[in-house]
Amino acid sequence: RKEVEQDPGPFNVPEGATVAFNCTYSNSASQSFFWYRQDCRKEPKLLMSVYSSGNEDGRFTAQLNRASQYISLLIRDSKLSDSATYLCVVNPWITGGGNKLTFGTGTQLKVEL
Amino acid sequence: DTGVSQNPRHKITKRGQNVTFRCDPISEHNRLYWYRQTLGQGPEFLTYFQNEAQLEKSRLLSDRFSAERPKGSFSTLEIQRTEQGDSAMYLCASSQGGNKETQYFGPGTRLLVL
Numbered sequence: 001r002k003e004v005e006q007d008p009g010p011f012n013v014p015e016g017a018t019v020a021f022n023c024t025y026s027n028s029a030s031q032s033f034f035w036y037r038q039d040c041r042k043e044p045k046l047l048m049s050v051y052s053s054g055n056e057d058g059r060f061t062a063q064l065n066r067a068s069q070y071i072s073l074l075i076r077d078s079k080l081s082d083s084a085t086y087l088c089v090v091n092p093w094i095t096g097g098g099n100k101l102t103f104g105t106g107t108q109l110k111v112e113l
Numbered sequence: 114d115t116g117v118s119q120n121p122r123h124k125i126t127k128r129g130q131n132v133t134f135r136c137d138p139i140s141e142h143n144r145l146y147w148y149r150q151t152l153g154q155g156p157e158f159l160t161y162f163q164n165e166a167q168l169e170k171s172r173l174l175s176d177r178f179s180a181e182r183p184k185g186s187f188s189t190l191e192i193q194r195t196e197q198g199d200s201a202m203y204l205c206a207s208s209q210g211g212n213k214e215t216q217y218f219g220p221g222t223r224l225l226v227l
Contacts, residue, residue, distance in 0.1 A: 004155075043204060043218040044156065087155050099214055100169070101148075101206075103155025 001026055006088050006104035013111055017078050021107045023071040023088030032099075033064055034089040035073050038106065044087055047073075078111045085109070115139060117219035119205050125225045126195055133191045134222045138207030145188050146216060147180055148204040149173065156204055162188060163210070195226045 006023045013019050025033075033050035048055065050062040050071055061074040071088055085106040091099045118137045126132050138145050143164050148156035159178070160170045164185040174180075177195075182188040192199055202223050206216040 008153075041223075043220050045218070046215055049215075089155075099144075099146075099208070099216065100158040100161070100171075101146075101156070101216060102158070105153065105155050 002104075003027060003102045004088055004090050004104040006107050008105055008107060010108040010110050013078055013109070015078060015080060015111055015113055017111075018074065018076045019078055019109060020075075021073045021086055021088075021109075023073075023104055025069050025071070025088075025090045025102075027090065027092045027102075028066075028069060030069075030090045030092045032091040033071050034091070034101075035060075035062060035071075036087040036089050036103075038085045038087055040084075044103075047086070075109075078109075080111050080113070083109055083111045117205055117207050117217055119203075119219040119222050121222060122220060123223045123225075125227065127227050128197060129194055131191065131193045132195060132224065133189055134203055134205075134224075135187060135189050136205030136207075136219055137187045138205070139217060140186075142207035142209055142217075143185070144208045144210045144214070144216075145182055146206040146208075147188070147190055148206065148218075150202040150204060150221070151200075159190075192224075195224075197226050200224055200226045 035047040036044040037047045038044045054063045059076045063072045087106045088104040146161040147159040150156040162182040177193045202221045204221045205219045208214040208216045
């Protein structure tokens with residue numbers, strides 16, 4: 001079983017639609033969680049951190065369910081510019097160690113006119 | 114630009130040759146990470162440095178790979194006797210550390226081994 005699992009998509013949605021991505025992780029000791037966005041042939045860029053209480057940044061909402069080891073990302077009113085691959089990222093941080101981010105394979109989103 | 118920079122951006126080499134990549138982190142960041150990404154996959158951790166000390170290496174990092182960060186600033190990743198399976202994007206990230214740190218990625222070096 002992969003440490004971080006995501007549906008690779010692609011998700012093809014019309015402009016203005018609401019789309020949700022899910023992700024599960026296997027390491028129950030994981031400490032922090034993120035969504036990164038990656039455009040084609042570019043580096044990953046942090047979209048948002050994910051907190052247990054849930055958090056929102058404009059049109060983007062992230063949720064974490066530690067009991068189910070499940071992370072979600074909701075994008076409302078999607079724009080053409082949201083087309084990208086969304087990477088679910090888990091940090092199993094160990095005291096005194098570094099933060100070896102563990103990435104999912106990514107979910108591809110295509111927003112269409 | 115004060116972000117993470119990587120050079121070269123692209124490298125084409127023949128199997129068996131040695132290649133070296135450079136990463137310049139954000140100046141005040143003490144942690145530096147190397148990741149590798151192949152097509153259709155997310156980045157995979159290779160190794161990381163806290164200042165000049167290399168503190169962890171992944172099993173993915175065979176003995177043909179070596180990384181250094183001699184003065185705690187820039188880092189180099191060398192691959193000796195390259196193989197076609199080494200073809201990938203090599204990403205560098207830096208951070209200020211801490212258990213909830215944010216890692217900032219450079220643009221990557223895309224390696225193609227013929």
